[in-house]
Amino acid sequence: MRVRHGIGFYIFKYVVIILMLCFIFYPVFIVIISSFKSSPEILNNVFSLPGKIGFENYARAWVEGTLYMFYGNSIIITFISVVLITLFASFLAFAISREDFIIKKLIYFVFIIGIAVPSQVGIIPEYLLMARLNILNTRIGLILVYVAYGLPFAVFIMYNFFRKIPKEIQESAVVDGCGNFRMYYNIIMPLSPSVITTVIIFSLVWVWNDMFFPLILIKSRELKTLPSGLLGFRGEFTTDFSTMFAGVVLVSIPITVAYLLLQKKFVEGMTAGAIKG
Amino acid sequence: MNLFSNKVRTLIKNNLEYLLFIILPILVYIIFFILPNAYSFYLSLFRWSGLDEMKFVGLRNFIEMFTIGNSFITALKNTVIYTITVTIGQNVLGLLIAVLIYKNSKFHNILRTVYFLPAIFSSVAVGFIWGFILDPNLGIVNNFLYLIGLDSLAKAWLGDPQIVMYAIALVHIWVGIGYSMILFITGIQQIPDELYESADIEGANKWQSFVYVTLPLLKSTVMVLVVLTTIGSFKAFDYVFILTGGGSAGQADVLATLVFKEGFTYSRLGYSSAVAVMLLFIVSIISFCQMYLLRDKE
Numbered sequence: 001m002r003v004r005h006g007i008g009f010y011i012f013k014y015v016v017i018i019l020m021l022c023f024i025f026y027p028v029f030i031v032i033i034s035s036f037k038s039s040p041e042i043l044n045n046v047f048s049l050p051g052k053i054g055f056e057n058y059a060r061a062w063v064e065g066t067l068y069m070f071y072g073n074s075i076i077i078t079f080i081s082v083v084l085i086t087l088f089a090s091f092l093a094f095a096i097s098r099e100d101f102i103i104k105k106l107i108y109f110v111f112i113i114g115i116a117v118p119s120q121v122g123i124i125p126e127y128l129l130m131a132r133l134n135i136l137n138t139r140i141g142l143i144l145v146y147v148a149y150g151l152p153f154a155v156f157i158m159y160n161f162f163r164k165i166p167k168e169i170q171e172s173a174v175v176d177g178c179g180n181f182r183m184y185y186n187i188i189m190p191l192s193p194s195v196i197t198t199v200i201i202f203s204l205v206w207v208w209n210d211m212f213f214p215l216i217l218i219k220s221r222e223l224k225t226l227p228s229g230l231l232g233f234r235g236e237f238t239t240d241f242s243t244m245f246a247g248v249v250l251v252s253i254p255i256t257v258a259y260l261l262l263q264k265k266f267v268e269g270m271t272a273g274a275i276k277g
Numbered sequence: 278m279n280l281f282s283n284k285v286r287t288l289i290k291n292n293l294e295y296l297l298f299i300i301l302p303i304l305v306y307i308i309f310f311i312l313p314n315a316y317s318f319y320l321s322l323f324r325w326s327g328l329d330e331m332k333f334v335g336l337r338n339f340i341e342m343f344t345i346g347n348s349f350i351t352a353l354k355n356t357v358i359y360t361i362t363v364t365i366g367q368n369v370l371g372l373l374i375a376v377l378i379y380k381n382s383k384f385h386n387i388l389r390t391v392y393f394l395p396a397i398f399s400s401v402a403v404g405f406i407w408g409f410i411l412d413p414n415l416g417i418v419n420n421f422l423y424l425i426g427l428d429s430l431a432k433a434w435l436g437d438p439q440i441v442m443y444a445i446a447l448v449h450i451w452v453g454i455g456y457s458m459i460l461f462i463t464g465i466q467q468i469p470d471e472l473y474e475s476a477d478i479e480g481a482n483k484w485q486s487f488v489y490v491t492l493p494l495l496k497s498t499v500m501v502l503v504v505l506t507t508i509g510s511f512k513a514f515d516y517v518f519i520l521t522g523g524g525s526a527g528q529a530d531v532l533a534t535l536v537f538k539e540g541f542t543y544s545r546l547g548y549s550s551a552v553a554v555m556l557l558f559i560v561s562i563i564s565f566c567q568m569y570l571l572r573d574k575e
Contacts, residue, residue, distance in 0.1 A: 009483055013377045017388060020374055024392055024451065030417055031406050046420050088302035095295040102292055107299060114310055116564035118512040120533045121553040122313035124540045125320065128327075129313055148309035151302060180294040209399035212514060216541070227401040231519070234405075241409070248402045259397045263390055270396060271459055274501055 035245035042241050057246035065236065065243060067250055069222060070229035077139055077225055078207045081146035085203045086196060088147065089154035094184050096155075097162035108159065114152030119212050130217055137219045145217065146207050154199045157272055161195035162188060201262075201269030208255060226251045314557075320550035327546050338551035348527050349552060352535040355442050356511060359531060362446035363453065363510040368502050370450065371457025372495075376487065379465040389462070393455030404519030407448045411435050411520075435521050438528040445529070448516050453509070457502055464498035465491060497570070504567040511560055532556045 034042055035057055036050040061067055092111065096104040126145065127136070135141030165188065173187050189196075214228035224232070230251050237243045259266045321338055325331045342349035374392060378385040395403065410417045411434040419431040434444040468491065476486040514533035517523065523530040523538055530538065532552060540549035 006483075016373060016377060020370070020454075021388070021391065024395060024454070027406050027410055027417075027451070028394070031409065034409070043415065046415060046417055047424075088305070091298040092302050095298040098291070098295060100288055100291055101295045107303070110303075110311070111306070114306075114314075116508055116560050116567075117314060118514075118533060118556060118560060120512075120514060120536045121557045122310070122315075122317050123536070124546050124549060124553075125313035125316035126309070129309070129316075144305060144309050147302075148306050151306050151310070180291060180298075184298070205397060209397075211399065211401050211519075227399040230399070230401045230405070241415070244405060245409070248405050252398055252402050255397050255399075256394070259394070260390070266397065267393060267459055271456065274460055274505055 031245050031248055035242060035249045037242055039240050039242045057242040058250065060240075060243045061233075061247040061250055065229075065233060065247055066221065067226070067229065067247060070224055070226045073139070073223060073229075074208060074225040077143055077146070078204060081143050081150065081207045082200055082203045084143070084147045085150040085154050086199050089151055089158050089199060090184075090189070090192075090196070092151070092155045093158035093162050094188055097159055097165075098180075099167075108155075111152045111155045114149075115156060117152075119149065123212075123216055127216055136217060137223065139223060142213060142217055142223075142225075145213050146203075146210075149213075150203045150206065154203060157199055157202070158192075158195055161192060165191055197265055198269045198272045201265055202272060205255070205266070205270060317550045317553050317557075320547055321554045323547040325546045326544045328544075331547075334547065338548045339555070341548065342551065342555070348530065348535060348539075349555075351527060352530040352532050352552075355529065356513070356531040358442045359446050359449075359513060359517075360507055360510040362443055363449045363513075364503060364506045366446065366450040367453040367506055368457050368499070370454050371502075372461050372499075374454065374458045375461030375465060376491065379462045389455070389458065392458055395452045396455050398452070400515035401519060403448060403452060404516055407451070407516075408435075408520055411444055435529075436524075438524065441521060441524060441529045445513075445516050445520055446510075448520065449510060449513065453506065457506070460498055460502055461495065464495045468494045500570050501567070504563060504570060508560055508563050508567065511563065512556075532559075 030046075033049060034046070036053055037048070038051075038057075041048065041051060092107065095101055096108050098104065101107075130136040130141045130145075133141075135144070169187065169191075170183065173183060178187065209227060210225075211227035211231055214225050215231065218224055218228060221229070221232070230247050233244050233247050237247075322333060322335060323331045324334045324338070378388050398406075409415065413419060413431075413433040413436065416434070418434065422428065422431045432440060435441055472490050472494075473486055476490050481489065512533060513531055514537070517529060517531050517534050518537070521529040523534045527535070527538070533556060536549050536553045536556065538549075539545045539552060543549075
């Protein structure tokens with residue numbers, strides 16, 4: 001495109017870019033700065049820079065705030081949930097992408113209706129069910145909920161990919177005596193690293209950041225994940241803003257680093273579904 | 278005959294194998310997703326505190342939403358205000374940025390990375406960040422206004438029922454701008470250069486080529502984004518819950534936080550489920566539009 005721009009356009013462009021940078025980045029910046037200040041310093045002047053760079057706030061958030069514990073829980077719960085979501089979704093999507101599966105339409109329908117359901121809709125029965133099964137306030141209970149709620153979208157994304165794999169590849173494999181299990185493992189999976197990455201990143205960002213299910217289903221501090229643990233800081237460090245902000249920074253670091261390293265994959269994973277309907 | 282039975286045998290064998298593939302995931306899904314969500318429909322027809330006897334009341338919970346008290350009406354109104362503000366704000370700003378930085382260059386890529394950044398933060402981190410910015414005493418916004426002498430503009434951003442929904446919507450927009458921007462950039466990059474060139478030859482200026490070339494060709498992107506943001510903000514829970522907890526007397530409640538509050542704070546499980554059913558009903562209608570639009574695209 002070679003439309004000529006006047007000088008006015010460039011002024012407009014850079015003014016918008018800079019204003020938007022301030023809007024997006026200043027809130028992040030001010031919280032990072034404040035995480036190094038003491039609470040009296042913050043109360044005294046919110047705009048000032050920290051008197052000295054120290055990590056006492058971070059130490060307090062990590063040890064007294066028990067962020068180390070929440071980190072452990074988040075890693076375990078996210079890892080298992082994401083592995084199960086990806087594995088289960090690939091099983092389901094594989095089965096319903098096979099032409100001769102007689103109930104493929106039914107299964108697809110049952111999963112597709114789950115995509116837009118807000119997490120709040122079934123939360124009371126979910127709570128009652130967990131209590132009945134004696135898995136309220138356990139990691140396994142939380143993981144099962146994440147897997148169940150993560151499946152619809154993952155199945156949708158994977159199915160749409162699998163059904164576009166050329167049928168000839170699969171037919172010639174069948175002629176060569178390839179059974180369903182080898183078809184899944186040796187033919188379909190090796191063709192699908194891109195969609196697997198998409199599903200992994202999408203579910204990883206969701207589970208890692210989710211605060212709603214732990215808020216309802218987890219009561220013990222020892223079992224809380226990072227977002228739900230951080231939420232508790234408000235009650236524990238009521239006026240101690242510097243510790244709260246150190247907590248915010250500590251919680252956000254790993255996902256930010258992952259995003260910066262795998263930027264393209266993150267954007268693809270998080271906008272999937274909007275681009276490839 | 279033999280050939281036929283072989284075919285049937287293969288079909289049966291294959292289908293049994295497919296069932297092996299799906300049995301475990303489908304069990305987890307039915308027990309922990311379908312069952313609880315379906316049970317909400319059932320619960321919505323009862324009056325129940327969770328401890329006493331369940332009492333069947335028919336559709337009375339639904340009628341009460343509109344007749345007794347105004348918590349549902351307030352929440353519905355707030356949800357609509359919130360949804361409209363987010364949908365317009367996020368997409369207009371996302372489009373504005375996309376138009377300015379859609380060309381691939383190192384500088385533009387860095388800008389895109391920064392603009393998309395808030396989307397990866399946990400809602401709790403986002404809530405704490407903006408709680409600090411909007412705090413009436415400590416907050417950045419009010420202190421900045423004092424600093425430049427505009428004291429009269431300083432407000433209780435999260436306390437005043439007149440402005441709280443717009444304030445929380447701003448937080449949602451902050452998170453979502455990058456998302457809209459990315460989809461708009463993808464859309465704009467698919468527009469063939471020749472169209473701009475011929476617009477240029479015909480003497481169109483920058484603004485005219487945006488209005489007559491870019492916008493019409495982005496129609497499907499706009500539609501998809503409008504539906505996705507509408508659903509996303511209609512379901513909103515996190516920012517409202519973290520920043521206000523629904524406000525005093527529920528003045529800042531949206532539908533999702535009302536479900537939570539009625540269920541877990543007031544133990545009115547039947548009524549809470551009825552609100553949840555209404556929420557699901559509205560979101561489903563919007564989702565059907567989405568599926569229709571996406572199907573149309575293919």
